[in-house]
Amino acid sequence: MVTIEEAQRSILASISLLETERVSLFSGLNRVTTVDHIAPWDIPPADNSAMDGYAFLYDTMDGDRLRVTGFLPAGEYRSTPVAPGEAIKIMTGAPVPPGCDTVVPVEDVREDGDAIHVAASAKKGAHIRKRGEDITEGEKVIPAGSLIRPQEIGMLSAMGTSSLAVYRRARVAILSTGDELLEPGSTPLPGKIINSNSYSLGAQVLDAGGEPLMLGIAPDTLEGTIEKIKSGLNADMVVITGGVSVGDRDFVKLAIEKLGGKITFWKVNMKPGKPLAFAMLDGKPVFALPGNPVAAVVSFELFVRPSILKAMGHDRIFRPRIQAELLEATANKGKRPHLVRGIVSVEGNRYLVSTTGNQSSGRLSSLTQGNGLILLPPDASLSAGEKVDIMLLDRGFEMGKEASL
Structure with a gap:
């Protein structure tokens, strides 16, 4: 009987990274990028106004007065310099035109015909976001191996990215065993119970970012168990619940061996979840979890979830x-x-x-x-x-x- 830590080390040593795929920007959310993302340009690409206000060259003010000679909304660009002693009305986000080094907010000026009077509180160089203040061209902004969160989606879009390479989602086959099981939607009969384990485990796969492949229920026969397990080998991992103890109709371990699988360990020193086996079959990890609902969920959290996350490129794979x-x-x-x-x-x-x-x-x-x-x-x-x-x-x-x- 192995310890929890020994079981985790043994399992994780058998887990390999999945292949990569290119997905749309939104589909990359909560995935792990496989390449470095390098800034193709400065962000912002030019000095721009952080406020709705007036842009001017601070040292050329005539006292507190400036003549207003134009208007520059966001989305437009002015190449003609603003003359000394003059100002241009500018909107937030608009590129600061040549000849200006300061922006004063509209609330800090007093309009006077075609001129403005600037409040004494105005500071030289204020309210301008500098070119490259966020990121600079050639900078490694999002390294390979990073988890793509909403903020990374925003940054990638600012860099002009519309798709990205990520590790693909793990496909995890889920199988419950037992003649006593009925699928949800059935009416419970004497001696029968509803198959909740498959749905708890399938939801846990989804929660970890994987894709569950529901195999249904295997009957309490060796042949039936073998066939159901075989049907899940097109997935990346197989998770089986029930049939892994020492009862007369517990065929899971024998079925795995009949299919050529190698059981790495059976029984973990823990409660709940002692009768748990891990095997490799056709290069695929196979987790044989207990049939009791709590034991199945807890075992998944300790052993399957970290394996799914590792396979999908995550480096933080354990619950806090x-x-x-x-x-x-x-x-x-x-x-x-x-x-x-x-x-x-x-x-x-x-x-x-x-x-x-x-x-x-x-x-x-x-x-x-x-x-x-x-x-x-x-x-x-x-x-x-x-x-x-x-x-x-x-x-x-x-x-x-x-x-x-």
Whole structure:
């Protein structure tokens, strides 16, 4: 039985980068770029006005008075210099014409016929955005390996980019096993349950940026399990839930071996999620996760999600970890590390956490009620107020319900 860390290292050593593809600008959002993006020109391309106002040469003012000799809106350019002692009305974003080194906002002038009087507070060189102030031609603006966020989309568009090369999305085949399973939309019958695992796992694949390929349900036969697994080998990874323990109808490990796969390990020293196997089959990673709903979700977070992210070029592949104060006494009386579902909140500069109650691995509500996993070491007995390590599943609790600065 391997540790969580040993399992993660073993799995990630088997994960290779996926191929690249060229996509439209919007389709690059939350993807990882494969090439350096170099600025083809200065941004801004010329000195321009940061305000609606008047442009002039500061040292040529006649006292506080300037004669206004023209108007320059954004989108137009003037090559004729503005004469000394004169000003031109200019709009925000318009290129500053030759002969000017200062812009005074409209609210800082007093109009006087065809002239203006400039407030004493005007400063030389004010309110001009300099050429190349943002980026300069030839500068490496977005390095290869960068995550493309909305701000990178904006910068790429400013650089004239309409498409970009990124690592493609991981296609992940999802398979549930068990004669007891029915698909959502069915009416539960005696002895039957609804297949929730495939949809939890498929949603986790989507959340990680991958593309789930839903294989449905494999029957509790060796032949049926083999056929279903084979049908998923056109994906980049295969995730199977159920059928991986030691029951009379647990055929997943045997099916993988019959197909020529090599099981790297089986069983991880953790709770929930002990009966977990990882294999390579036809060069594809295969994750055989437990069938209990919570165990499947938790196992995915620890092992599958980092693998998907690595394959798609991400260098930050693990959920964030924090320390939080327990709001209640909590114990782990077992010999395995226990990932307890918790409710994390923030109070001032402190993180607080309480459990979601009953920690049965079949109780999916223990996850829906929480937002993190409390990492309890074996034989731990902790009092309220003690600090524990938390793996955050989402950070929604840090978002405010009301606007604040």
